[in-house]
Amino acid sequence: MKIVVLAGGLSPERNVSLSSGTMIAHALKRLGHRPALVDLYFGLEDPAGPLEACFDQPVPDRWKQVDPQAPDLEAVKAARPGESPSQFGPGVLELCRQADLVFLALHGACGEDGRVQAAFDLMGIPYTGSGYVGSALAMDKDLTKRLVAPLGVKTPQWKRADYTDRDIDRLTSTTPVPCVVKPVASGSSIGVSIAHTKKELHAALVEGLAYGGQCVLEQYVTGREIQVAVLAGKALPSIEIIPSDGFYDYENKYQPGAAREVCPAPIPPAWEQAVGQAAVTVYQALGLAVYARADFIVDQGGTPWFLEINTLPGMTPTSLVPQEAAAVGMDYETLCQTIIDESLKARQGSR
Template sequence: MNIVVLAGGNSTEREVSIASGQGICKALRERNHRAVMADPYFGMEKLEEDLFPAEYDIEEAAEKMRKESALLEETMKSRRGFFGSNVLALCEKADIVFLALHGSNGEDGKVQSVLDLMGVKYTGSNPLSSGMAMDKGITKMVFEANGVPTPKGITLEKGASSRLIDYGMEFPVVVKPCCGGSSVGVFIVKNEAEYAQALLEAFSYEDKVVVEQYITGREFSVAVVDGKAYPVIEIAPIEGFYDYKNKYQAGSCVETCPAEISASLTKEMQHYAEKGYEALKLQAYARLDFIMDEEGNMYCLEANTLPGMTPTSLIPQEAKAIGMNYPQLCEKLIEVSLKKYQ
């Protein structure tokens, strides 16, 4: 197949996206697909005559994107539109676009909407489901309405009352941007002073934040592919919680797959992962994150519709536990995504 791997973009998760795209592109080439990388934001100066060449330098393409990252802040000040030159024309020529974008303008359904209007096939969920899952406030409401356990929480807008007592909550709480990703701008706060500072910083990312009751416990994640849960993986940060640094700095976490929990707890968590996936009307694949307290009560925190896809990311580790290597997984995600178009 001729495949465009879209990576980069202009979100706070740009660098992680480039790493995902690089791994995916290499894996698909190993499976004899003619995959190429493209950055939807910076685009490309021109379209080559051979859009999907037999020989392709993935490292060179990724390095070009990383160099352009230095221009991101200034470019965003001077540009109104999202898509760079020629990238959509390239996508039109592909059999499918593999979305390796993370965070805003990629995971939130906006790029998916454009591709839908163009009649271009792509991996992952449709625009509506992507948008719902990206908004942690909406996700929480959907989970509560569909019997998926989730921590008590509220969505705050700038200027609204932020007193916890008004919402029947007490410290400690978690404060996080409503639509952020990779735990950017997430704070665990224990008192009023920390709470005020956390709100200030979280509101610097966007105009809505989620405040939820902090649950002490073990952290887990479950991939759901084509509606079926993969093995549970446990993430144990060596220090702190599963924040941006711990997610992407090598050696910051101990990741165990399958997780060392009982068969009944495993089955229960997989059930809630599938239920959360269904409630949000997700498609193809997603990753749902959980926390479980000492009594075995589990809470679904969020759903990631375009989760990290480097060879050592969580979903590849879960796939490996059932005998599926990384290139096979990348091909599987294309296969299940194409079901949307049947």
Template structure:
């Protein structure tokens, strides 16, 4: 197949996206697909005479994209368009676009909406469910309404909401996070008034809407759901602190165990909740849901990821490996299940 692996973008998760894209593109090339890596934000003035060449240097393209990252902020000051030169025409020429985007303008349904209107097949779920899952406040409301356990929390609007915890019958510690950010960027734990004030300032520096959530102390887990069926559960145990940006992407900062060492009953319950979360958000093809379980065994779903990390060492590839699915096979499988949307 001729495949565009779309990565980069202009979100806070650009670097993670490039890593995902590089891994996916290399894996698909191993499977003899004519995959190319495309920077959605910068594109190219020319992609050459042969759009999907037999021989292609994935690493060189990824390195070029990383070099362009330093221009994102400056470019954004003078350019309103999100799609770079020739990006849409190249995507239109592909059999499918593998979305390796993370964060705003990629995981939030905007790119998906454009592709729907242009008739471009792509991996993952549709625009509406992408937008719902991206917004942690909306996700929480849907979970609460549909019986998916989730920590108590509230959405606050900058300058328009009461911020005192007493107004929401909450107490310290709390988690403060941007509504639509990803990779735990801007997420803080607050244990007192001073830390809470700092956390609000930090989160509001990213977005005008944030979520304040009752902190649950416990073990952290993640569950991939592919075509509505939960994969083996992976436990994420940070050596220090919680599963923030640093612990997610710095090698050796977390211990990841799959299958997670919990009871069969707990495994079944968490997988059931993951499948329910996937269903009530109307996800398609695949996604990943994150959980925390306290010392009593009570489990809470924290959020859903519609375009989770896809480096070879990311969480979903580790879960798939337990099922005997290697990384290149998984990349192919995600394309296969995504194409069913168009049948």
């Protein structure tokens, strides 16, 4: 199959996405497919050239390792030639029309939030993962919690805050600590802070202005960090995350050795069943498809507290979904092929 692997984009998670895309493209090549790895935002180096040739180019390795720092998006914008406001770089849509499938290796805004999926639906371009509605709902941490809390899925108490610098003192005085401050629509723990004191909360809210001043202020729940992937509607074995220092932030997620990851998680069978069922409940409630990864804190009594769900989870060298698939005997190539097969089923009738 001719498959465009779409990565990068204009998102704080573009470096993670480029790493995921590189790994996926290499796997597709080993499977006998004809992948074309493309940066959504920068597009084709020669958009006027023959598109067919893009599917026979070697897969570059320069993006394989995730940079330890999130990208400077203003610098990314400045590096793209021209002044087009489009999120699609030169030749991207034209190439996607030529493909049998687009494998979405995008993470974060404009990729995981449903906008690319909606554009492809309108154009009849098949793609991997969930559709635009489920993607948009899952990207919004507040909406996700509103939908799943009535279904018996426990989630820490929270409130959404849309604020400016004039509201920070009020929010600081009225929000109990400890708490977690999260951008409403972001991933890879970018912009996430744990505030144990009012001073830390104030600082976190100031930092949050850089992410649009839209956040979720969430009750801090102590316990073990357990994550569960759902593949084709079924939970994979859970994985426990044990950071070497601090919490599971951007650096700990993507730098080898920064966190210990144990899969299957060393938890009692009853806990495993509870966290797996909670993940599937969230997946179904949001109308997700193909695959996703849900994040939980499991307390001392074995109760899973749902935090968020990711519809295009990472596929980097240190990512969790491939590790969970490996725990049931599924290697990286088979995982990618399964995502392709399930996605084609989900997109039946899109053309």
